Amino acid sequence: MARIALDARNITQTPAGVARYAMALIPELVAQAPEHDWVVIRHSSNPKPLGLDIKEIFVDREIDGLQNYLHGHKDIAALTRRVGPLDLYHDLFHILPRKLPTILKTVITLHDFVWIDHADASQPTWLKARSIEAFAKTAIPHALQRADHVISVSQPTAERALEWIERDKITVVMHGVDPAFSLPAPPADEIVNFLQADGRRYIVAVGNSKPYKNLGRLIRAWNQVRKEIPGTRLCLIGNCSALSTLAESLNIPAEDLVMPGFLDDTDLRRVVSHASLFVFPSLVEGFGLPTLEAMAAGIPCVVSDREPMSTVAGNAAIKVDPLDEHAMAEAISKVMNDDALHASLSEIGRKHAATFTWKKAAKQTLDVYSRLL
Numbered sequence: 001m002a003r004i005a006l007d008a009r010n011i012t013q014t015p016a017g018v019a020r021y022a023m024a025l026i027p028e029l030v031a032q033a034p035e036h037d038w039v040v041i042r043h044s045s046n047p048k049p050l051g052l053d054i055k056e057i058f059v060d061r062e063i064d065g066l067q068n069y070l071h072g073h074k075d076i077a078a079l080t081r082r083v084g085p086l087d088l089y090h091d092l093f094h095i096l097p098r099k100l101p102t103i104l105k106t107v108i109t110l111h112d113f114v115w116i117d118h119a120d121a122s123q124p125t126w127l128k129a130r131s132i133e134a135f136a137k138t139a140i141p142h143a144l145q146r147a148d149h150v151i152s153v154s155q156p157t158a159e160r161a162l163e164w165i166e167r168d169k170i171t172v173v174m175h176g177v178d179p180a181f182s183l184p185a186p187p188a189d190e191i192v193n194f195l196q197a198d199g200r201r202y203i204v205a206v207g208n209s210k211p212y213k214n215l216g217r218l219i220r221a222w223n224q225v226r227k228e229i230p231g232t233r234l235c236l237i238g239n240c241s242a243l244s245t246l247a248e249s250l251n252i253p254a255e256d257l258v259m260p261g262f263l264d265d266t267d268l269r270r271v272v273s274h275a276s277l278f279v280f281p282s283l284v285e286g287f288g289l290p291t292l293e294a295m296a297a298g299i300p301c302v303v304s305d306r307e308p309m310s311t312v313a314g315n316a317a318i319k320v321d322p323l324d325e326h327a328m329a330e331a332i333s334k335v336m337n338d339d340a341l342h343a344s345l346s347e348i349g350r351k352h353a354a355t356f357t358w359k360k361a362a363k364q365t366l367d368v369y370s371r372l373l
Contacts, residue, residue, distance in 0.1 A: 004037070005083075007089065007093070010093045021111075108144070109150075116136045153175060155311060176357040203277045204236075214322050221328035239262065280294075280309060291309065302319075318331045318334070
C-alpha cells in the first residue's frame with residue numbers, strides 16, 4: 001500500500017476541461033487500486049465531496065497561479081503533517097511548487113502549452129498575455145524538469161515537451177469519455193425545447209469567449225449557413241456572453257444564438273445529445289474532449305484541423321481550417337444538408353469515441369505510479 005496524494009485543485013467553482021479530467025480520472029484510480037491510501041487535495045471554492053471513500057483536504061491556494069508556484073510547498077507540508085508522509089504526489093495540473101522536497105516522488109499531468117505558445121489568444125489584453133507568458137515560461141519548464149515523470153494528455157503536447165525533458169520521462173495517457181454520453185439522450189428540457197421549437201435544428205459548441213476558442217469565427221460561419229438553411233440555431237455552452245456584442249453587430253436575433261452559460265454534466269449531455277451538429281473550432285487545445293463526448297452521443301462533428309484536435313478526432317469528423325470562415329460554413333452546410341453523410345459520421349463517431357475510456361486512462365496512470373514506486 002502507498003499513500004498517494006492527488007492534487008485536484010483544478011476542480012474549481014466552475015469546472016472547466018482540466019477539472020472534468022480530474023473528476024473522471026480519480027474515481028477510476030480509486031476503484032482500480034483500492035489498496036492505496038488516497039488523499040485528494042481540493043480547492044475550497046468547490047466544497048462538494050467527490051463521494052468516494054478517500055480523504056479530501058481543502059485549501060485556498062489555486063493550483064494554476066503564481067502563489068502555488070512560490071508558496072504551494074507550504075500546503076504540501078501541512079498535508080503531510082495531517083495525513084503522514086507521502087509516497088507519491090500527482091499534480092493533476094502542470095504547475096508545481098518550486099520548493100517541493102526532492103525526495104518526494106512527483107508526477108504531473110501536462111495538459112497544454114497554451115500560455116507559452118498562444119498567450120495572446122488565451123488572454124483578454126496584451127498586458128495579461130505578457131504576464132501569463134512570462135510566468136508560464138518559468139513555471140511549466142520547472143514542473144516538467146522537477147517531476148519524476150510527466151503524463152501528457154496527447155502526443156503532440158508530449159512532442160512539444162521534448163524541448164525541456166527526455167522522451168523516456170513522458171507518457172501519453174489520453175482522456176476517456178463518460179459512458180453516459182453513449183446512453184439514449186435525456187428527455188428534452190426547457191433549453192432543448194426552445195432550441196427545437198417550430199421544428200428547428202440547432203448546432204452546438206462548447207467553449208468561452210477567449211480568442212483561442214475561436215467561437216467568433218464560428219458565429220460568422222454559422223451566420224452564413226443560417227441564410228442558406230433558415231431556422232438553424234446555434235447554442236454556445238460556457239462563459240460566452242462577451243460574444244453577444246459580435247452577434248449584435250451581425251444583426252443576429254438573440255433567440256437564434258442561445259448562450260445558456262455553464263451546464264452540469266446531465267444538462268450538457270442533454271443539450272449535446274439533441275443537437276444536429278457539434279462544432280469544435282479551437283485554434284489550440286490540450287486535448288479536445290468535448291468532440292469525443294459529442295461523438296459518443298452520435299452527433300456528427302466538424303472540428304479544427306489543428307493538433308491535437310485533429311489526432312483526437314481521427315477519421316470520424318469533418319476537419320476544417322479554423323481560420324477559414326467560408327470553409328467552416330461549407331462544412332457545416334454539407335453535414336446539415338446531407339442525410340447520408342450525417343448518418344455515416346454519427347456511426348463512425350460512436351465507434352471512434354468508444355475506444356477512449358477512463359478505465360484505460362486510469363490503468364495507464366497507475367502503471368506510471370508503479371514504475372516510480
